[in-house]
Structure formats: C-alpha cells, structure tokens
Amino acid sequence: MDRTYEVTLQADLPGNATEVDPLQPRVPAPGMVLRDRFVLQRMLGAGGMSKVFLALDRELEDSNPYVAIKVLGDTFKDHPQALTSLRREVNNSRQLNHPNIVGVYHFDRDGDIVFMVMEFMRGEPLDEFLRKYPEGLPWDRAWHIIRSCGEALAYMHDHGVVHSDFKPGNVFLTENNEVKVLDLGIARTLDEAMATRNTTRFDGDTPLALTPQYASCEMFEGQSPDRRDDIYALGCVAYLLLTGRHPFDGARAIDARSNGLEAERPPGLRQGQWQVLLQSLAHRRRERVANAREFLAGFGPATSSRNATPWIAVSALLFATGIAAASWQAYQDSPEQRFIDELLVQYRDTGNPSVDGKQVALWLEQGAQNITMANTAFASDEFDRGGYFLHGSTSSAKWVYDLVLRQAPDEASKRAAAGGLLQLASAYEEPAQRLDELQRSREALDFACRGVAINAHNPVLREVLPSLLQKVSNPGAIAGCKALPEGMLP
Structure with missing residues (x-):
C-alpha cells in the first residue's frame, strides 16, 4: 500500500474548491466527508491550533483503511501563518522517514476546512501516560522512550530540521510500545532565520507557539534555531521520565537562569550520566551537549562491557556468535577469522589516540543493540525498520x-568491530531469504548485496545472490548493489 500523497492546498487550485456558503461555515464533526474521500469517524483530541479525528480513507483497500485527520481550528484556520505552519509540518514530516517519527501524508483544503492526513496510531501521548507515574518510570522503561526520542531528533537534525517544540505532548506511545515524535508544525530548517518569538502570538512569517517549560533561553531571546534547543528539551523530558518532575519545577529556562535554579541529581544515575544530563540542561547553548547522539552515547545504560578490557569484549562477541572455547583453534583457521584478519590489515594504520576505551565500548554496544533490534523487526516482516537499524542512519x-575500525587506537577494539561486521553481514540473510519468498525481489537483492558487500564470503548470501540477480532488471541501480565487489554484477 502506498500512503504517499501529493501535497496540495485546494485554495491554491482555482476552480477545485468545494462550494460552501460563507455565511454558514461547516464545523468538522463525525460523519463529515472531506474531499469525497475522508470520512470523519470520531474526535481523537484537540489542541490550541487544531482538532484530530479518526477517519476512514475510502481509497485505501487494505486491512487498515484508517488515518488521522488534523483539522485547523476555528481560531487559526484563516490566519495565513497558521496555514504556513501546517504546510511546513507536512513538508518537514514527509522528508523524515524514520520509525520514531509519525508519518504525515497529505495537506489539503475542502471549502473552508484545512486539514492534514497523518498516520493513525493507537495509544496515548506521553504527557497523559506520565500522569500515571508521578514518581517517574523505572530506568528500563524510561531509557526506551529517551533513546527513541533521541534517535528521532538525531535523524531530524541530520536532515537539517530542528523540531523547536519537543515536549511530552508531542511524543506518542503506541500500543505496540513504539515511540513516535510528532507535531513538526513549528520546526525550522537550520539555515532559516527566525523572527522574534512569542509564546502565543503568530509574529510575521514565523508561526510560533513554543511551550515555556521546554524552550531554551535562546528561543525566548529569538535566536536562530539550533540543534541544542532540542537538546535542552530532550534533557527536560529525560529528567521528567526519571523523576516525574520538571528539572526546574516548571520554571522557564530564562527564569531558572535569572534565579540561579539548579536541577537535583535523580537517584540511580552514574556520575557520567548525570554530567551529560546536566550539560543538556545548561542555560547557555555553547555549554550544552552538541547533538542527540552524543547525549544518547553518554546517557545510555551501564553494561559490563563498558568497564571490560577490549579483549573481554572480543571474547563476549565470539561467544555471542556461538564460538565456544573448545572451537577456538578451529575458529582461528576459519573463513571468519580470515575475514577479521583482512580488516585488521586494512585498518592497521588508522586510529585516534584521543578516543578512550569507554567511548569505543559504547560504539560496540550500539552496534550489537542495533543488530538485535533489526532481527526483532525482521521477525515481524518489518523490513524497512530492520534495515534502518543495520544501515539506515548515522x-x-x-x-x-566502521567508526570503531577507523577511530579505535588499539587492535583489540578493531577486532571486536570486525567481529561485529561479521555478525552484521549474517543479519542480512533472513530478510533476503524472506523477501525472496514474498516475491519482492528488488528488496531481497538490496539486502543480499549489502551483506555480501560487507562479507563477500558469506555462504548463505552468495547462494541466493545469483538467482536474485537474474530476477531483477538493472541490479546496478539498486543502492545495496553499488557496493558489491567488482565482477559480482552481471
């Protein structure tokens, strides 16, 4: 099913508007049909600018024909900057294809009703969910949400977008335990200048309704948008998840700065985690954590591998791949060991002496976790999601x-990373075979090519690759196949 629609605004298309009596404006309500396509079912929620309805899309013939419709509220629907905000939300969201960002499909107008079509999700907003936990969440549950939000923000920032209104009300928890960041209506591209901000007033061409408790000092001062504005908000949300309280008891950042307010250390945090959280809450932009990935790397859970020597990490990796101590000699003479040795030769002269062992261990842990999450996604035939964890982001x-191979100053860490790449190549086996069974040959070939490009000797992938190459026309145009070893494409 393709839910990608053309972004249009009916007001921009003369002659297409539905005839409406201007003296009797329509009020969106269950039963109303927009554009002879979207049947409003029931209201899901309402905010300052809009109402959200569950709607049936008559043109969707699959088992899930439902979407969410955001309708611009009566107070704002005739305001040109409000329309700019809604149009911006669609444009920003459509370019951000990430499992932790809500899908936005369409922007349109039916008479005097301006609306947006979004992914329909079952669950509840984070702010409502947290009302049930006034003392905060256990670490594991909090970290799942923090990490998901951080990954979403990192992906946005990679694509040049600052959210500018990240808060619990703009995070949604689905029934499937997924975390979705939404409402990019006031998001800005990094190079877009900003006018003076106001919490409730639209000003010039800059529609802004920032949320005081989660806005950085620079946002109140009207400075240009910056990733570190979102980092401040992420720190506030992380603190709230762990304690049930705002770090400054709800005070605005500028008031907290003026009054010298300081956040108290949440119980159970390691010193390193607390330092990262404190940095994210700094009142001066230059003192904050630089980006979301740096925040996640420093704030993540402690594991034994962080304090282990690199060789212990290697040993743990070998046992995780099923290589027992009794098989060690056989492993040394195996194709797998030759694969690792070849990589060590290739990256022998690379390394950064300033990178410490803890940072390397974090990277290795991140890689292993991503492979685990990818395998979980593949088990449910969520191939795009699984591919994202394997190769789809920074x-x-x-x-x-690859980063460890380039940056680690010691051979043992590089060996661990090479073992991780061996696992990574194997992770492409299941989706390649499953997609082939589903007769989705191009996708299957993409996965097979990516795995073979990592480990050209993987027996499973080398077995399926020839038949997939025969089934697909122009395999050289497929992203994964562009990195194949020379001579493997027909």
Missing part, C-alpha cells in the same frame, strides 16, 4: 562498526 550498526 548510528546504524554498519556506521558504528
């Missing part, structure tokens, strides 16, 4: 293992 397993 925190993917492929990215972090």
Whole structure:
C-alpha cells in the first residue's frame, strides 16, 4: 500500500474548491466527508491550533483503511501563518522517514476546512501516560522512550530540521510500545532565520507557539534555531521520565537562569550520566551537549562491557556468535577469522589516540543493540525498520562498526568491530531469504548485496545472490548493489 500523497492546498487550485456558503461555515464533526474521500469517524483530541479525528480513507483497500485527520481550528484556520505552519509540518514530516517519527501524508483544503492526513496510531501521548507515574518510570522503561526520542531528533537534525517544540505532548506511545515524535508544525530548517518569538502570538512569517517549560533561553531571546534547543528539551523530558518532575519545577529556562535554579541529581544515575544530563540542561547553548547522539552515547545504560578490557569484549562477541572455547583453534583457521584478519590489515594504520576505551565500548554496544533490534523487526516482516537499524542512519550498526575500525587506537577494539561486521553481514540473510519468498525481489537483492558487500564470503548470501540477480532488471541501480565487489554484477 502506498500512503504517499501529493501535497496540495485546494485554495491554491482555482476552480477545485468545494462550494460552501460563507455565511454558514461547516464545523468538522463525525460523519463529515472531506474531499469525497475522508470520512470523519470520531474526535481523537484537540489542541490550541487544531482538532484530530479518526477517519476512514475510502481509497485505501487494505486491512487498515484508517488515518488521522488534523483539522485547523476555528481560531487559526484563516490566519495565513497558521496555514504556513501546517504546510511546513507536512513538508518537514514527509522528508523524515524514520520509525520514531509519525508519518504525515497529505495537506489539503475542502471549502473552508484545512486539514492534514497523518498516520493513525493507537495509544496515548506521553504527557497523559506520565500522569500515571508521578514518581517517574523505572530506568528500563524510561531509557526506551529517551533513546527513541533521541534517535528521532538525531535523524531530524541530520536532515537539517530542528523540531523547536519537543515536549511530552508531542511524543506518542503506541500500543505496540513504539515511540513516535510528532507535531513538526513549528520546526525550522537550520539555515532559516527566525523572527522574534512569542509564546502565543503568530509574529510575521514565523508561526510560533513554543511551550515555556521546554524552550531554551535562546528561543525566548529569538535566536536562530539550533540543534541544542532540542537538546535542552530532550534533557527536560529525560529528567521528567526519571523523576516525574520538571528539572526546574516548571520554571522557564530564562527564569531558572535569572534565579540561579539548579536541577537535583535523580537517584540511580552514574556520575557520567548525570554530567551529560546536566550539560543538556545548561542555560547557555555553547555549554550544552552538541547533538542527540552524543547525549544518547553518554546517557545510555551501564553494561559490563563498558568497564571490560577490549579483549573481554572480543571474547563476549565470539561467544555471542556461538564460538565456544573448545572451537577456538578451529575458529582461528576459519573463513571468519580470515575475514577479521583482512580488516585488521586494512585498518592497521588508522586510529585516534584521543578516543578512550569507554567511548569505543559504547560504539560496540550500539552496534550489537542495533543488530538485535533489526532481527526483532525482521521477525515481524518489518523490513524497512530492520534495515534502518543495520544501515539506515548515522548510528546504524554498519556506521558504528566502521567508526570503531577507523577511530579505535588499539587492535583489540578493531577486532571486536570486525567481529561485529561479521555478525552484521549474517543479519542480512533472513530478510533476503524472506523477501525472496514474498516475491519482492528488488528488496531481497538490496539486502543480499549489502551483506555480501560487507562479507563477500558469506555462504548463505552468495547462494541466493545469483538467482536474485537474474530476477531483477538493472541490479546496478539498486543502492545495496553499488557496493558489491567488482565482477559480482552481471
């Protein structure tokens, strides 16, 4: 099913508008049909600018024909900057294809009703969920949400977008335990200048309704948007998740700065975690954590591998791949060991002496976690989601293992990363085979090519690759196949 629609605004298309009596404006309500397509079912929620309805999309013939419709509220629907905000939300969201960002499909107008079509999700907003936990969440549950939000923000920032209104009300928890960041209506591209901000007033061409408790000092001062504005908000949300309280008891950042307010250390945090959280809450932009990935790397859970020597990490990796001590000699003479040795030779002269062992261990842990999450996604036939964890971002397993090979100053860490790449290549076996069974040959070939590009000797992938190459026309145009070893494409 393709839920990607053209972004249009009916007001921009003369002659297409539905005839409406201007003296009797329509009020969105259950039963109303927009554009002869979207049947409003019931209201899901309402905010200052809009109402959200569950709607049936008549043109969707699959088992899930429901979408969410955001309708611009009566107070704002005739305000040109409000329309700019809604149009911006669609444009920003459509370019951000990430499992932790809500899908936004369409922007349109039916008479005097301006609306947006979004992914329908079952669950509840984070702010409502947290009302049930006034003392905060256990670490594992809090970290799942923090990490998901951080990954979403990191992905946005990679694409040049600052959210500018990240808060619990703009995070949604689905029934499937997924975390979705939404409401990019006031998000800004990094190079877009900003006018003076106001908490409730639209000003010039800059529609802003920032949330005081989660806005940085620079946002109140009208400075240009910056990733570190979102980092401040992420720190506030992380603190709230762990304690049930805002770090400054709800005070605005500028008031907290003026009054010298300081956040109290949440119980159970390691010193390193607390320092990262404190940095994210700094009142001066230059003192904050630089980006979301740095925040996640420093704030993540402690594991034994962080304090282990690199060789212990290697040993743990070998046992995780099923290589027992009794098989060690056989492993030394195996194709797998030759694969690792070849990588060590290739990256022998690379390394950064300033990178310490804890940072390397974090990267190795990130890679292993991503492979685990990818395998979980593949088990449910969520191939795009699984691919994202393996290769689809700058925190993917492929990215972090390559980073360790380039940056780690010691051979043992590089060996661990090479072992991780061996696992990574094997992780492509299941989706390649499953997609082939589903007759989705192009996708299957993409996964097979990516795995073979990492480990050209993987027997499973080498077995399926020839038949997939025969089934697909122009395999050289497929992203994963562009990195294949020379001579493997027909």
